[in-house]
Amino acid sequence: MRITIIGSGNVATHLATAFKNAGHPIVQVYSRDMQNASxxxxxxxxxxxxxxxxxxxxxxxxxxxxxxxxxxxxxAELAKYNKLIVHxxxxxxxxxxxxxTQNAGVFYPLQTxxxxxxxxxxxxxxxxxxxxxxITSLLNELAYTVSQNVYRVNSDQRxxxxxxxxxxxxxxxxxxxxxxxxxxxxxxxxxLLRPLILETAEKVQELFPASVQTGPAVRNxxxxxxxxxxxxxxxxxxxxxxxxxxxxxxxxxxxx
Amino acid sequence: MRITIIGSGNVATHLATAFKNAGHPIVQVYSRDMQNASxxxxxxxxxxxxxxxxxxxxxxxxxxxxxxxxxxxxxAELAKYNKLIVHxxxxxxxxxxxxxTQNAGVFYPLQTxxxxxxxxxxxxxxxxxxxxxxITSLLNELAYTVSQNVYRVNSDQRxxxxxxxxxxxxxxxxxxxxxxxxxxxxxxxxxLLRPLILETAEKVQELFPASVQTGPAVRNxxxxxxxxxxxxxxxxxxxxxxxxxxxxxxxxxxxx
Numbered sequence: 001m002r003i004t005i006i007g008s009g010n011v012a013t014h015l016a017t018a019f020k021n022a023g024h025p026i027v028q029v030y031s032r033d034m035q036n037a038s039x040x041x042x043x044x045x046x047x048x049x050x051x052x053x054x055x056x057x058x059x060x061x062x063x064x065x066x067x068x069x070x071x072x073x074x075x076a077e078l079a080k081y082n083k084l085i086v087h088x089x090x091x092x093x094x095x096x097x098x099x100x101t102q103n104a105g106v107f108y109p110l111q112t113x114x115x116x117x118x119x120x121x122x123x124x125x126x127x128x129x130x131x132x133x134x135i136t137s138l139l140n141e142l143a144y145t146v147s148q149n150v151y152r153v154n155s156d157q158r159x160x161x162x163x164x165x166x167x168x169x170x171x172x173x174x175x176x177x178x179x180x181x182x183x184x185x186x187x188x189x190x191x192l193l194r195p196l197i198l199e200t201a202e203k204v205q206e207l208f209p210a211s212v213q214t215g216p217a218v219r220n221x222x223x224x225x226x227x228x229x230x231x232x233x234x235x236x237x238x239x240x241x242x243x244x245x246x247x248x249x250x251x252x253x254x255x256x
Numbered sequence: 257m258r259i260t261i262i263g264s265g266n267v268a269t270h271l272a273t274a275f276k277n278a279g280h281p282i283v284q285v286y287s288r289d290m291q292n293a294s295x296x297x298x299x300x301x302x303x304x305x306x307x308x309x310x311x312x313x314x315x316x317x318x319x320x321x322x323x324x325x326x327x328x329x330x331x332a333e334l335a336k337y338n339k340l341i342v343h344x345x346x347x348x349x350x351x352x353x354x355x356x357t358q359n360a361g362v363f364y365p366l367q368t369x370x371x372x373x374x375x376x377x378x379x380x381x382x383x384x385x386x387x388x389x390x391i392t393s394l395l396n397e398l399a400y401t402v403s404q405n406v407y408r409v410n411s412d413q414r415x416x417x418x419x420x421x422x423x424x425x426x427x428x429x430x431x432x433x434x435x436x437x438x439x440x441x442x443x444x445x446x447x448l449l450r451p452l453i454l455e456t457a458e459k460v461q462e463l464f465p466a467s468v469q470t471g472p473a474v475r476n477x478x479x480x481x482x483x484x485x486x487x488x489x490x491x492x493x494x495x496x497x498x499x500x501x502x503x504x505x506x507x508x509x510x511x512x
Contacts, residue, residue, distance in 0.1 A: 068477075069479075110448055110451075111451060112456055112459065112470050117459065127448070153444070157444055159487065160439065160441070160442045161439065161444060162484075163487050163488070164436075165449065165452060166471050166472065166498075167431045167434045167438065168432055168435035168452055168453050168456070169453065169471070170470060170471030170473065171431050172457075173460070174473075174501055175427050176424055177464075178423045179421070182416055183416065185416070187413075188409070191381070192366060192381050192383070192407060192417060193366070193420060195379050195381060196366055196381075196425050197425065197457050197461075198461060199367060199425075200424070200425045200429055201456065202457075203373065208433075208446065209429050209430070212368075212370060213426070213433070215422050215425070215426030216422065217426065217430075218426070223325075224347050227415075228418075228422065231415065241427075241497075241501065244493070245431075245497065247493070248430055248493060249430045251493075252430065252433055
């Protein structure tokens, strides 16, 4: 399948690389910034462009991997080529593309990407959706060329998934930051916590989080929680976070 | 070194096993519950006891790995044997033992343990503290027989570390649970999020959390945050958590 990549950010980079490695020719890479377009285009042996007027219509699929707000205007521009258009956004409905073309779908990789980190794409869950069954089947087939984990997820489900990913990834990462700040104040290295962080994530790869919850809240150990809150007395924001999350754990435990 | 294990919970089990595997004879395993004592004692080829009166004084080290509240009464009981006594608690000061003996130390493994999960103990950070330099050196040496990651951590630092571990482990695990609940409502499997959770933890093994933060809050993407809060409108607790953590991320970003 000939593929054109619109965008040059983290998602565009990882997807273009995965497609290329799976044997799909990448026709062009578009970015408003020619330097970024060139960098990725060189990497996946494609032509770099920084103007949508330079689009080569000899492609089978446009993959729009840009900021959410930019998806619709770009789709409006590309619709005239009558080729399949997909976006890669968790927070954007299929409807956004369907305003401009029925030849539309979603190809949402559920992972946290950094340009500087290599990643085994084969394990990345790909959530696909198409305007009709033919498109969905086509995207399904394409998805399996780059990943083992392909899911059919509709726009309503994907919206929830995107929210859930904030709780599963963005918020834990922030809490890692908080723990590092606490350590730094006492001249302790973050290395002390790294094995704990990894083990916590590895535990839920096979088990469910509720079954492996540890810590003072799940034991309803009020003495320890009071001591922790006292240690945080100079930081009311962290106290509030501590209280809310501990209450959540206590409720979770009472429910199960 | 001949070692006696007081306790039969997760920490006692993993420590006893690590000591045994490193070639240290385990003299006895004590637990109030004879069945638990026997199970662990059998595993590490030791004698099981359920009464402190049956303690064999022919040992070099008592490792107290019991609930925080039970540490002091047990230490009071064991002090008469004049052997080195350590506890394994993050939240308990060395002073708690020193009320009863100067032959005291701390041997705190910073990890989340489950009896059902095997763990490579060699990577577990061990935080040690002794009443004097001789004891600290001895514990340092002992620690390196079971782990590569040994740190000298005083009681004040350990208190902070214990709090930081709640932010790095217990709270993230609870957020995994929240994300799972959100998915379940839309008939989506938790498998969708597992690779994301693992990658989030793996990213900070070499990098620092602030440098790999992703998500709507770090971009100050108010539209997405408003949509997420709207999706949570039936759950004010989760809305409050969402707001607090997002505000935290925004502040972190402004600071760096």
